[in-house]
Amino acid sequence: MSETAILERPTTRDEDWRYADADYLSVSSVDTLTHWTEWSVAPGEARREYVSLLSGDGAEGSVERLRVHVGKGARLEVFATIAGGRYRRYELEVTLEDGAHFEFGGVTIGGGDKVQEFVTRTIHAAPNATSNQVVRAVQWGRAVGNFLGRVEVQRDAQKTDAAQNFRAILLEKGASANTKPELEIFADDVQCAHGAAIGQLDQQAGFYMAARGIPPEVARKLLVQAFIGDAFVAIEDETIRERMLSEALEQLDEAAL
Numbered sequence: 571m572s573e574t575a576i577l578e579r580p581t582t583r584d585e586d587w588r589y590a591d592a593d594y595l596s597v598s599s600v601d602t603l604t605h606w607t608e609w610s611v612a613p614g615e616a617r618r619e620y621v622s623l624l625s626g627d628g629a630e631g632s633v634e635r636l637r638v639h640v641g642k643g644a645r646l647e648v649f650a651t652i653a654g655g656r657y658r659r660y661e662l663e664v665t666l667e668d669g670a671h672f673e674f675g676g677v678t679i680g681g682g683d684k685v686q687e688f689v690t691r692t693i694h695a696a697p698n699a700t701s702n703q704v705v706r707a708v709q710w711g712r713a714v715g716n717f718l719g720r721v722e723v724q725r726d727a728q729k730t731d732a733a734q735n736f737r738a739i740l741l742e743k744g745a746s747a748n749t750k751p752e753l754e755i756f757a758d759d760v761q762c763a764h765g766a767a768i769g770q771l772d773q774q775a776g777f778y779m780a781a782r783g784i785p786p787e788v789a790r791k792l793l794v795q796a797f798i799g800d801a802f803v804a805i806e807d808e809t810i811r812e813r814m815l816s817e818a819l820e821q822l823d824e825a826a827l
Contacts, residue, residue: 577601589687590687611645619649623658632658632659640666642669646670649802652677664690674703675703677798678717681710684713685714688716697729698728700730704803706736708738721764723757
């Protein structure tokens with residue numbers, strides 16, 4: 571029996587796919603939905619990836635799944651924007667060895683009936699490893715932004731320091747966001763934290779800017795810029811940071827603001 575034949579098609583009954591687009595899952599090939607790309611970062615090395623999923627509204631959906639082993643003292647940084655397509659899923663499974671670090675910044679931004687999601691599983695397999703994840707969602711129309719983040723701290727992974735933060739802004743009433751943070755901890759000397767908030771643009775900040783002569787549409791765009799900028803603040807290269815921020819902001823529908 572071939573490997574493909576024994577693979578099961580994910581459905582929204584599976585916890586890790588509960589917020590996915592059911593129609594896309596039902597028609598896509600099992601290979602597409604279950605394939606993993608695998609990397610490794612050698613001990614002491616650093617790898618940085620910048621991902622922009624920006625194709626147009628009519629584009630076919632996509633599922634990208636990446637599994638990375640980060641060696642002792644190594645560093646993995648991934649920054650991603652999901653904007654285009656009917657359904658987009660970007661999934662990361664990261665295993666951290668002694669003293670390794672994982673940094674993730676993600677933005678979902680879109681309207682219409684898009685479903686956009688980040689799914690991460692961070693495995694602290696050894697002591698002294700650190701991870702930090704910041705995800706921002708900006709949705710309008712009937713769009714959905716999702717973040718499912720699981721952190722696993724294994725028994726010998728003392729001195730772990732792991733953090734997750736998800737925030738969403740819903741520009742219109744029909745939009746929604748979902749988050750599912752999970753912590754599974756088997757070590758006792760650790761720091762693990764997660765936070766989540768879903769709401770609308772800060773009206774007080776908008777009033778403050780309007781009082782200083784800034785047009786409302788410009789003020790709202792500046793507020794969105796500052797909001798999604800949180801996800802990219804850890805990008806050291808200013809040129810890349812500004813490019814990713816600009817690409818995300820270009821997706822804004824002026825009518826939604």
